[in-house]
Amino acid sequence: MDPTLDSKLVSEPVEAEKCKKRVQSPPPSPSPSYGLVSFKELPEYMKDNEFILNYYRANWPLKEALFSIFRWHNETLNVWTHLLGFVLFLGLTMANLIEVPQVSDLIAFLTTSFPISGDSNVSQDPLLGTTTNLVDLKQIMASEPDVSPVTRWPFYVFLAGSMFCLLSSSICHLFSCHSHHLNLSLLRLDYAGITTMIITSFFPTDILHFPV
Numbered sequence: 001m002d003p004t005l006d007s008k009l010v011s012e013p014v015e016a017e018k019c020k021k022r023v024q025s026p027p028p029s030p031s032p033s034y035g036l037v038s039f040k041e042l043p044e045y046m047k048d049n050e051f052i053l054n055y056y057r058a059n060w061p062l063k064e065a066l067f068s069i070f071r072w073h074n075e076t077l078n079v080w081t082h083l084l085g086f087v088l089f090l091g092l093t094m095a096n097l098i099e100v101p102q103v104s105d106l107i108a109f110l111t112t113s114f115p116i117s118g119d120s121n122v123s124q125d126p127l128l129g130t131t132t133n134l135v136d137l138k139q140i141m142a143s144e145p146d147v148s149p150v151t152r153w154p155f156y157v158f159l160a161g162s163m164f165c166l167l168s169s170s171i172c173h174l175f176s177c178h179s180h181h182l183n184l185s186l187l188r189l190d191y192a193g194i195t196t197m198i199i200t201s202f203f204p205t206d207i208l209h210f211p212v
Contacts, residue, residue: 034064045180057177065175078173086166093159154203161200168193
């Protein structure tokens with residue numbers, strides 16, 4: 001038998017088997033892309049506002065939800081307005097703790113009690129014939145002996161409550177698109193932050209103006 005013909009008969013099944021494997025091997029799966037969907041495409045647990053029709057994120061992984069802070073979607077403004085508010089309150093708190101002069105003077109003025117003299121602060125209304133007591137801020141700030149400093153911890157309690165509310169709300173709006181379970185947990189956190197801010201907002205007004 002011709003050796004050349006024999007080698008061809010042996011190699012042809014091998015080549016045919018290789019070609020068959022190439023055809024049967026599935027193509028590499030593309031990386032999933034997480035696009036925005038419309039209201040109709042949302043899962044039921046996210047359908048809470050039928051007036052917002054588009055730009056929703058649904059069932060995104062935590063990593064994709066985190067980096068969506070730099071993308072435009074229906075929660076972008078909610079995330080950034082609360083996050084910037086948190087940074088502002090944090091900056092005010094730190095500036096007062098390290099005693100930056102301008103911020104410290106402002107907070108000191110807000111957390112001090114001062115008397116109002118009815119004799120020196122009177123406004124006459126010639127039409128109605130009435131008088132109104134006024135406060136001369138320049139005189140108050142200039143007369144240091146008349147200004148009695150009070151405790152500042154209620155003001156810090158209010159700042160802490162405000163920062164917790166703003167940060168928890170920002171986290172809720174950013175990650176609530178992950179799953180139903182996390183959505184419910186973050187909504188509870190958001191409501192807890194709102195409740196905390198409401199409660200702590202009473203400390204500066206009640207304790208500073210109505211001391212025990």
